[in-house]
Amino acid sequence: MTVRSVAAVPLTAGLVATVLGLAGCGAGGDEPASTLTVLAASSLTDVFDDLEGTYEAQHPDVDVQLSFDSSSTLAEQVVQGAPAGVLATADRATMRTVVEEGLGAEPVVFARxxxxxxxxxxxxxxxxxxxxxxxxxxxxxxxxxxxxxxxxxxxxxxxxxxxxxxxxxxxxxxxxxxxxxxxxxxxxxxxxxxxxxxxxxxxxxPVPAADNVRTPDVAVVLDGPDTDAAQVWVDLLISRAGRRVLLDHGFLPAPAAAEKSP
Amino acid sequence: MSGRPAVALGAGTGAATGRVPWQLLVPAAFAVALLVLPLTGLLVRAPWSTLPARLTDPEVGQALRLSLLTATASMVVCLLLGVPLAWLLARASFPGRRVLRAMVTVPLVLPPVVGGVALLAAFGRTGVAGGWLDDTLGLRLPFTTLGVVVAQSFVAMPFLVLAVEGALRSADARYDDLAATFGASRWQTFCRVTLPLAAPGVLSGAVLAWARALGEFGATITFNGSYPGTTRTMPLAIYAARNTDFEAAILLSLVLLVVSVAILALLRERWMAGPVS
Missing domain, CATH: 3.40.190.10 (Periplasmic binding protein-like II)
Structure with missing residues (x-):
């Protein structure tokens, strides 16, 4: 009994050290220096997949991680503290919940x-x-x-x-x-x-235009350590190249380029 | 193996009953924190002041009713189909019995969402059996309350089958033989001898299946989508509420917690006291 418990402590310590060592290994290597997490409404899936390639080609030091879900799910994740650089929603209402919490400022409408x-x-x-x-x-x-x-x-x-x-x-x-x-x-x-x-x-x-609803697609730079990389992503969205990709995927242009949203 | 520890215990009772070793106490404390803190969080963040008003919200009652109805229906389905299957696995001998046993317990370890996708592939409109069901019987399972029962039964059945099979195996099969020598048919033996002997196992299996059905989420939402009144059970209602009304999600979670704990405690006291404690 005594022999076993004495042996168990170094064994546990060894296991912990191994796990920590493995975790540490992952951070090294020749991967990009920083990561930009972009949370986006699921309707933006294909557009953002395209833009990820463009972004990473221009900024090889940044690894873009995309996560798609319902705008309201993502907004709640941000409010609950999910670490992310950019949030893009498919309407203003869900974006407002994030801005009202003071987690990001000056959302930009980039498409409809x-x-x-x-x-x-x-x-x-x-x-x-x-x-x-x-x-x-x-x-x-x-x-x-x-x-x-x-x-x-x-x-x-x-x-x-x-x-x-x-x-x-x-x-x-x-x-x-x-x-x-x-x-x-x-x-x-x-x-x-x-x-x-x-x-x-x-x-x-098609749906009769008079009854249809046009919703804005809105992006915001979230407060946090990634604001510079995040701002570059939002700038790419409203750039000529970004707007072209959006149009190609069936989005409507924003009312005026880079219109500020409430 | 049985002799030595007894001698050791007799010689050193002081060591065995002495203070609790920290090597066990510390991890155990972390385990308690991990298991109890989240539930405490539910209680702390619960909207107590608006609780009465929120509890009478028709959507809460609707989701709770649907959950209790479908979980109970699933338990009945599991009993009607699962007990005979358990008997087959425990008492009958036929080729491929072990393979069959492995197959019917797969849903136990399968992620429920995989179960939902599989159910769609089988009973969806374009599924293997779903198209046939729709054409011949006009029966569509996805997006219906019946579909919820099917999804819950799929995930809950293995719990019942394993519990009942275990009970049948531990019950003495010689009683069955004895009944047969007195001229009872195999069906009579099952009803009068086998089933009564396995009753505690059947009950605990039924309770497990009911609890699993009540908590079912992944297979249900994947197979049936989510709509109030027809398919939105309590777990789905909690999921739907979590983004926009976190307090409502907490409240619904509390209701589900209270209902499941209350019913499990009640059943445990009534019928499961013997075998469990």
């Missing part, structure tokens, strides 16, 4: 988006327009009302007089898109850029 109705490529529910959703036999998906796409969808559905409820409220716009792509629902409401990202896997049906 609008909703579009999508169906699986073979359109099993024979959906031709938004009013076809007002039928309890039609299974359609929207985003949770807390997410920008969900808030916009609620407004659009109300304006279109659709009262039949959706079968599911998905967490982010890409989750909603996924349900349509997989053919699990007859239709879904997503942003125009998401419909474009899905390509031939979905059929996009």
């Amino acid at each position: 988006n609008e909703l579009v109705l999508v169906t699986p490529a073979d359109n099993p529910g024979n959906i031709e327009g938004i009013t076809d959703l007002d039928d309890s036999d039609v299974a359609y998906a929207v985003c949770v009302p807390e997410a920008p796409c969900g808030a916009a969808s609620a407004t659009l559905l109300a304006r279109s007089g659709v009262t039949a409820p959706p079968v599911t409220e998905e967490d982010s716009v890409r989750d909603t898109l996924g349900k349509v792509v997989e053919g699990e629902v007859d239709a879904g409401l997503v942003f125009a850029s998401d419909a474009q990202a899905a390509g031939g896997r979905v059929r996009a049906i």
Whole structure:
């Protein structure tokens, strides 16, 4: 008994030392000197993936880490202390929760988006327009009302007089898109850029412009150690090259370049 | 192995009952902190002042009702299907029994979200069996309350099967043989002899399955999405609330905590006191 417990202490110490040593090894090597974490609304997935390459080519010393989720999820993560350099949301409301906490200043509108109705490529529910959703036999998906796409969808559905409820409220716009792509629902409401990202896997049906909702895409530099690298990312977004990438992915231009948001 | 420690204990009772060694006390204290602090956090940050108003929020009641309904339905499904399966695994002998046993316990170690994806692949509209179900019976499981029960049963069933199988194995199979010699059929033996002997195992398995179903999140949200009243059970409601109304998420978590602890304590006192303690 005594012999064992005496042996156990050095063994534990050795294990701890090994673990610490391994962890320390990871920090060395010839990796980029610093990391910039960018949190972005899921609708920005393809655009930011593209821009990551551009950024890292211009700044090889910075490793960009992208994380995509619903804007409201990301905003809450930032409020709860998630370390990040940039937050990009698909509306102003979720951005406001971060700014009001004093975690970032002067958000910039860098693009806009609008909703579009999508169906699986073979359109099993024979959906031709938004009013076809007002039928309890039609299974359609929207985003949770807390997410920008969900808030916009609620407004659009109300304006279109659709009262039949959706079968599911998905967490982010890409989750909603996924349900349509997989053919699990007859239709879904997503942003125009998401419909474009899905390509031939979905059929996009435009929504009457008068009823549609245009939502701004907003980025902010978060307070923290990465503000310089983060500012470079936001500058890239509103640069000519950044705007070109956004347009190519189906986003609408911002009302005026680099308009300040509340 | 059994002889020596007994002698050692007899010779050195003082050492065995002496002060607790710090090498055990310190890690144990950290373990307690890890397990208890988060729950304390729930209590500290709970919106006590607005609690009554929030508790009567119809969405809370709706999610709680749906959770209790689906967890209970899943437990019944697990009992009806899982007990016979456990009997088959414990008492019948057939080729491939060990492979079957391994297969039915996979959901136990599978991440629930993988279960959800697998359920979609099988019972989704474009799934292997889902298309057929829709065409012949007009039955669509995803996004329905029935789909929630299917997802919960998928993850909870192995808990019941393993508990019941263990109980059947530890029960003396010679009683079965004895019943057979008195002329009982195998079905009669199962109902009158085998099942009563395994009753404690069946009960604890049912409770485990119910608790697992009540807490189910990953498979449910992946397979069924989330909509109030039909598929948004308590865990999904907590997940939906966490971004915009953290206090509501805490409140819902507290309700789920109280319900699960209360029911487990009740069952433990009533039926599980013997085998557990």
